[in-house]
Amino acid sequence: MAEVVQRWAVRLADTDGVGLSADRLEALVQGVVRDALATVEAGREAAIRRFSALYSASPMGIALADKAGEIVEANAALGAFLGHKPEDLRGRHIAELGFSRRDAERLRAGLDELEETDVEHHRQRVRLAHADDAGTWADVTLTMLPGDRPGSMYPVLMALDANEVHSLQETLRHQSVHDPLTGLSNSSRFDTMLEAALGPSARDQIALVYLDIDGFKVINDGLGAGAGDKVLRGIARKLKDVFAGPDTLVARLSGDGFGILLRGRLNAREVIALVERALEDLGEPIYLGDLGVGVSASAGIVVRDVADGGPGDLQRAAEIALHRAKEAGKAQWMLFDPELDARDRARYRLGAEIAGALENGEFSLMYQPTVKLDGSGEVAAVNAGLRWHHREQGELDSAEFFPLADTTGMTIPLGKWLLTRSLATAARWRSEYGDAAPEVCVRLPRRLAIDADLVRLVKDQLDRQELPAKALRLCTDAESVLDPRGEVLESLAVLSELGAKLVLTVSGSADLELISRHGLNVQYVVLSGAVVDAMADGEDEAAARHLDQLIARALELRLCVGAEGVVNPEQAERLRAHGVVAARGPFAATSATDDEVDTLIAPAVP
Structure with a gap:
């Protein structure tokens, strides 16, 4: 700084009309510089105080990290959110805050994106690890803050509690794809899963079962809609118990109509055995207090390779098989027969x-x-x-x-x-x-x-x-x-x-x-x-x-x-x-x- 002041003092002293010596000018320039530096420093200290107050009092969890992504400082809000003392978070990499490996990978990918691209921030919803070994949902923002030296940038994590929002969204999502009475998947989700099961990457076989309760109107009219609802919930439980495989979906498609979707290495004999077990279980009374209500059901079954037709063909085949089962006297199943179908189409x-x-x-x-x-x-x-x-x-x-x-x-x-x-x-x-x-x-x-x-x-x-x-x-x-x-x-x-x-x-x-x-x-x-x-x-x-x-x-x-x-x-x-x-x-x-x-x-x- 002294060299700069001397250089400008010499230049100003050599200017026409200036009646001050170089030493005097140097003293004056030094005064100007000191005032400027004092003003800058005061502003810097004020900015630091404001940032520190915001950082400390913010309800948002904040973690400051070094260039490598290791946390050097965490505020009280983040510590409370994660169940830790803030100082216990120091030295941990930002990605280590993720609850699962997938969450950690998403945080690390966000840091990489900030470093390698021109984006100013990266936002996502992830689960962060809580001290009680549980995951807690957070809306996380990753960004870069400038450091003391020109051009230096350091990563910052900011986290907001998203558990209630996530829970509400999950509840709404669940309601949109599930039947509110039985808790089974609804027809919308069933159709979506059926289309996915027959997608280009699908392999092996698929089975579709349409099941309809025989004479359910008698229960509703005789015992009332409330009793009918309880019987439907009992039917749903029985169907879920029978069709409990990992690649199986049970849905309520209509008032007393249900659909079962099975995927994997299947054959008709195995599927028929499950349907027969379901029909047998449905014949056992469902008790409403001291009253035991028995139901029977008819079922239409289709089993085929995933490449043999689309969702519409499969659904039509199941409907035809169900119709034949009901025509044959109800309380039984019918396997779709392509030859019979051809004759029926003509009829x-x-x-x-x-x-x-x-x-x-x-x-x-x-x-x-x-x-x-x-x-x-x-x-x-x-x-x-x-x-x-x-x-x-x-x-x-x-x-x-x-x-x-x-x-x-x-x-x-x-x-x-x-x-x-x-x-x-x-x-x-x-x-x-x-x-x-x-x-x-x-x-x-x-x-x-x-x-x-x-x-x-x-x-x-x-x-x-x-x-x-x-x-x-x-x-x-x-x-x-x-x-x-x-x-x-x-x-x-x-x-x-x-x-x-x-x-x-x-x-x-x-x-x-x-x-x-x-x-x-x-x-x-x-x-x-x-x-x-x-x-x-x-x-x-x-x-x-x-x-x-x-x-x-x-x-x-x-x-x-x-x-x-x-x-x-x-x-x-x-x-x-x-x-x-x-x-x-x-x-x-x-x-x-x-x-x-x-x-x-x-x-x-x-």
Whole structure:
């Protein structure tokens, strides 16, 4: 500093107009410098005091380190946060504050980033090691502070307590991917995990199980939603116990629907064994106080290599397998079968085409004549049915598409079309042939039989065609009569009061007894099944005795007895000998169109 002052004093003394000696100027310059240094030093000391106060009183944990990253000073807040005295942290590397090796590596990577790049700070959430050997979550900021010498920089760690924030975020994250009632994964997480399990790096096999509780509505309606919730929690616990593998995920996908995802080296036999165990465990009562509630479940299973299709294919396969399990009687499992699936796709496509086919006129009426067995060959009635003239598959009988109509909601439109067209044809026959015109018999699809508009529809059509109600026969069977809700019986009773004739198909004595038990106004019974088939190739003594018992009981009930499925004239004659007065089947005609029925009626017209 003295050399600088002397040099400037000489330069100023050599300036024109300056009347001071070099010594005097040197003294003056020295005074100026001393004042400047004093001002700088005062500012520096004030800055140091401010930093020290902030450092000491800050609620944020702070650690100052040397160039190597070893802590040289830590404030009280950091010591309290980590459960140490501040001086105990000196000499430790900043990375050593990490709770796990992964946390330490993240801190070290942050220091390296500050040193090797132009970033001013590095922030991350890590767990720091606490004195009680636990981890504590902290939002950490790493930065560099300048040192005393120009260009020198030293690392600093600043830490804020993030445990509450982290806990809240984890809680929210958990809630977003878990079902709040059972604690299982929800459908969103299940879909995400399924997609990940079928990603490009996936190996080995994957299994998907869809499980649905049978009749769970009964529990909710009978015991209340609160009891239902407790049962669902019990079901979830049982499923977690059975499917407890490391690469297994159990989720609640809907109200009473669950999904299980398994990954690894799998085979169908192992997965089926787990499903069978789960179904068995679910059959054990879940106790709500003293009340033991048992449930059954149906399961659809798919096991395949991860490369065999995407998530959508797998889910569809599981849904189809579950649907088949329920169709097979519930309380059981079904393994997805690709060959069955191919056939079902063709069937379901057929079902989807019914609405358009009806609108485009692809359906027609077909009849099966019921002829008297008195030798006259007179047509007593015709059973009306539908035939579909399919563009690709040709002629389809009602048995091939009516079951599909139930699944697509087309049963009622088809049934109404059948009823209105057959009554229109009956009206034409009555107009042309008078009393020789046959009555029309319609077997109502169950869905139409319980429809609220059925009675109005029948009455409107009878009035429109100017037909007496007695020209219409309505056929039903024991299964419909035994419907626990009684809706079919109610509809038939009202239609009977209008004058329509009721026909009951029977195969045994128990079916006949339904007539008196339920007070049915039945006029005709049609024998069907084994009791008729037994007379096809001869007369078995036991079968004949059974037939006589049925006919005797029918006569006691003042019923007219017919038969269906009669294949040849000899069988028809044997049945006639026992008291059957009319029959239908291949011996007369398998089916007939309107015009063909005309040719059967015409000979009976005088």
